[in-house]
Amino acid sequence: MKLDIDYVRAQFDQLADDPEFTFASNAGGSYVCNQANQVLEHYNHHTRVQPYSRFSPSAEAGHAMDRAHAGWAEALNIRPSELTIGPSTSINTYVMAQAIGDIWKPGDEIIVTNQDHEANSGVWRRKALEKGVTIRQWEVEPDTGLLNIESLFPLLRDNTRWVFFTHCSNVIGAVNPVAAIVKTIKTASNACVFNDAVAYAPHHIADLKALGVDGYAFSLYKVFGPHQGMLYVNKDIRGDLTSQAHYFNSGNPAKDFGPAGPQHAQIAGCAGVLDYFDELHQHHFGASDKKRGAKMEDIHQLMVQHENQLAAPLLEFLHHHADVRLLGKSHTNDNDRAPTIAFQPLKQSAKSVAHKLQDEKIGTEHGNFYAHRLVSDLGMDPDDGVVRLSLVHYNNQDEVNRILKALDSALN
Template sequence: MDFDINFARNQFLPFTDDPDFVFCSNAGGSYVARQVHQIFEKYNRHMRVQPYSGYSPSREAGDAMDRAHSLWSEALGISPDELTFGPSTSMNTYVLAHAISSTLKPDDQIIVTNQDHESNRGVWLRMARQKGIEVRHWNVEPELGLLEGKTLENLLTEKTRWVFFTHCSNLVGTVNPVQDHVQMIRDSSDARVFVDAVSHAPHHIPSPRSLGVDGYAFSLYKVFGPHQGVMYLDHQTTETLEAQCHDFNVGALAKHFNPAGPLHAEVAASAGVLDYFTDLHKHHFGQSSQNLRAKLDDLHALTEVHEAHLTGTVLDCLAGCPDVRVLGKQTAEDNDRVCTVAFRHNQRSSSDICAELQNLGIGCESGSFYAYHLVKDLGVDPEDGFVRISLVHYNSQQELDRIVSAIQQVLG
């Protein structure tokens, strides 16, 4: 079965607003699906009241929020009280760090990487400084920016309490083998595992349970939705941590990591992401009684071929450009590479290259992309950083052709 990209693109209004612009900055925030806009508009027009009261608009508002919570729990294959909605992944990890800190002792250790976005790094380093615990650094190899399992194995001890790493770097673009790393951690320590999936979820939303992790987080504004962060923590982990909610909400696990009330309309509109995926599934597979978890897996199998083609074509183009350094795996053949491609020229500034591409209608960006320490450790000035091309399933062959042509014009 071929992926019907025209159907997918018709669900996103910007493609009709400016058809000549090539948007390839999806890793910083994707376009928002039509289904999300519809819920958001309806909520703000008819239900902009305090939810969960007895009068009609309030009941409808609460129902809309509950629907989002229920659908995302089903999609992730988790219990509803293992799911937290928050303003962003950065804020969710900030709150989680406060919850974890009270469980740590001075001789404990944590492991962090330098491949991560700062949302899954800085909060843990701050927590460690405040608690006086040891931080062990799982650093990338210095050329491609890849994490190696052997390096992790040498860091683990009986004192390791948490390991924090990313499912896929927002610059390196290579999918880390989470299950393999989790198994290694379990074999060597009693540590819990928290994975940042912000750069992976736009390409595939797996079940956290299938990965074996204790915590998993991503941001919906990079997955075709509103500015919300989704965080999973399993029951056993949540019950060991200090609740960060109002004291009268302690015991309601779904509220434990919400210090304040949620953003009502944004939570409700989060269901629109899954409405979009449901419509996409129905268009390709027909009416189905499958649950959302199974539908997401079907869609991933459908779109990964298209995305691999996008990735491989961009990588091949850059491989033909002299004096260009590309991060991550250099091919897309093993289905462990997303189309987030970061590159820089050995003799020219990334900001200048990016500006030239933008002048040709290519919506790319340059910089460190909140992976400041990764860029610095790779021997590059974070103020200039890398040019990043980031594509998702709705990017077309025509757009790909324009990207390749522009890169060749600027770098050839």
């Protein structure tokens, strides 16, 4: 079975705004599906009051928020009490750095990588320095930007408390084998694991219990929804962490790691993304009594097949172009590469190439994309950075052909 791309594109009204424009900057924030916009519109038109009171609009508002919370917990195969919906992943990890770091002490160690977006790096490093904790860096391979699990072993010790790494690089598109890495960590140490999935979730909503992580974060505005961040914290470790809520709310799972007032309409709108996924599944597989997590896996199989077909000709072109350094794998054969494709032009600046592509109505950008350490350690100027083309399942082959034509012109 193939993804019905015409059906998919009909669920995103913004795609019809300019048929000649190709949006290839999805890793910075995706278009919003119609279903999420409909929920947001209804909430703002009819239930824009403080939620969770007994009177009608307020009760309905609370129900809309609860529907999103419960639905996303089901999709991720976690308990609702393990899920916090906050403003963004950067804010969520900042809050978690306070909650986790409060119990660190001199002699403890943490492991971070230089592959990550700074949201899953800087907050932990800063807190470790504050607490006198040793920071060890799991280094990427300097030629490829890939993480090698073999180089993780020597870093793990009895006093390793946490390991932080990404599910998928937002620059090189490498999908890391999270479950295998977690197993390695747990076998060799008593460390907890926190995983950043901002660049992975647009392509697959994962089963978090199957991954075995203790913490997991991603941003829904990159997964076809409102500007919110999803944060999972395993119930087995929550009691060891410091609540960041007001003292009278301490111990409330909904508030411990979400100290700010929730963005009511935005949270309600998160359910619209699940409505979209449900409708997408029904369109392709018919009515089903499968659990939502199983539906997500079905959808993932459709998405990865389609996205691999989109990425393949772009990777082939860039891999063989003499004036380009392609970052990450040059193929999708192993299903461990997202269609997030970054390259360094060798004879002109990344800025110049990005602007040429933009002039051809290709929506793309250049820079370090908050992976400053990675771009720098791969030997590039982090200010100019790389050109990044990032696709998702609603992109189509016609758009890829436009990108290829524009690339050929911009690079030659």
